[in-house]
Amino acid sequence: MAKVKYYYDADTLSYRKIAVKKSAYLKKTVFGIFAVFLIAFIGFILFSQFIMSPNERALKRENEHLKLNYELLSKRIEENAEILAQIQERDDNIYRTYFEANPIPEEQRKAGFGGVNRYKHLDGYDNSKMITKITKDVDVLSKQMVVQSKSLDEIVALAKEKEEMLASIPAIQPVKNEDLKRMASGYGMRIHPILKYRKMHKGMDFTAPVGTPIYATGNGTVIRAQRSSSFGNVVYIDHGYGYKTIYAHMSKIKTRKGKKVKRGDLIGYVGNTGLSAAAHLHYEVHKNDRPVNPIYFYYGDLSPEEFKAMQKAADIEGQSYD
Template sequence: MAKVKYYYDSEKLAYQKIRTRKTKKFGFLMLFLLASALFGFLSFIVLLNTPYFETPKDRLQAREIENLKLNYAILDKKMEQVADVVDDIEDRDNNVYRVYFNTAAIPEEKRKEGFTLKNRYKALEGYNNSQLVVNSTKKMDVLSKELAIQSQSLDEILKLAKAKSNLLAAIPAIQPVRNENLKRMASGFGYRTDPFTKVRKMHEGMDFTATIGTPIYATGDGVVERADNTASGFGNHIVIRHGYGYETLYGHLSKYKCRAGQHVKRGDIIGYVGSTGRSEGPHLHYEVHKDGNVVNPLNFYYGNISAIEYVAISKLANQENQSLD
């Protein structure tokens, strides 16, 4: 029951009951309700910003954040594994491939340059997990740069390999006449007695004696520059330009099996042994030229003879005898 309040009326000399108007009561009630609502709202806001009160949305966001952290950790581990593989490829690139092709290694600084700038990842700072994001982004950038440089390096190695392959195929690396078809190795490279003048002179090739019609093989890949008998002394002869400064000559043929301008491969039959031109008997006169200079053909027979055969033919080639042309 509400407490009744009184006041003293001096005119009537008596206590009178205090009567509160209804509108005033209603105003007090509304003020109380408003204050209660405001207090409740402020309390709710405070609770929302404390770790002791979580909404379903907060719990969902917390789980998503944990999942993102886990995914970043997995991604980071995978990037470390990829980095290990890239390091292994870089090591082989510098110490195997580039050494084989006599090419300078790519410095480590070049592969990783540009990632020491302080402000490179400034836009990623200032967040709750900035360090995690910055580290992952930096690793990904470093890997991307290393892979780009390694890709360029492997393209370069591929070009070098193709050039090396072409060079190896072009070098005149086999005998022009097979051993089983030889009667003997008549004369080697060096000073020999001329069969016609009997004067000691430089013999710029090797003479292989064989029966007329014995196949003659291209000793390296190349293009037939000439197949005619216009050069003095060689009779029917062939000249093959191999590239890389190499050129070979095959003289005294009985007939051709190629023509000028034709591409030939090492081991292709290009003609047959004869005795045309300035010749003392059926044989092949064979020369190797490198950068315009005659060189000893014996240095190039590593493609189809054994070590024992090489020693035997070397002894014969170094004997100072009479040449056949």
């Protein structure tokens, strides 16, 4: 029940009842209803900040899960970048050094992206900064991997070429040690056995019985296999990479011009043909069409002790066999 209010009337010296107008009452009622709705609305807004709907909770969990995955992805990108950096270091300082190739320029490895903002479409999201960074890191890592992949392809090609080169360079004796009588004459100025004057002996003479097998000292192609007036039955092999070898005074040739040979293949037999004083093999090594001392090309056959003994015998000046 509403309280009745009074006021003191000085004219009548009495208390009179206050009459409430209907318009004031209506205004008060409307204001009260408005206040109730306003409080309810504010309460709903505040309440919604703390209490979410099932869909909102699901979206929030999904966002947190995506953010966690992005953080894990960023960490894995950093780990892979460290591994790639180690591969790049080995590539420049070991692989490319070994195969005598220039290192990849640093500016080529640092795979940057210039020009327009290629990540502008990622702006405007709650986590745009994080997403842009990860996307850029992935792009840079991908480009660096392409550069490194091409470098490794080049290394593989160089390795195959190196393997072929090592197989082609003369590296063994043309006559086996057990078949030799001795190394009769070395590289250098020697007295010719028939002409009887000192002349340059461009190879090494190995004495062995007639018919002793002679072997190719490296992979190559036979470019000459015939008889000559001075070398008798002779074989020339082109090994590539500037190397050629000559095998002279054979009793019999067991190969032909144009044939591909491997190191250790039989190409003929020791003889005494041409300008020769006794049965032996005259063997020469040429590099870029200039004769070089063959003694430095037996590393595939000789022990250090055997090499020293052969070097000592080769240094003795005397009469050559051809």
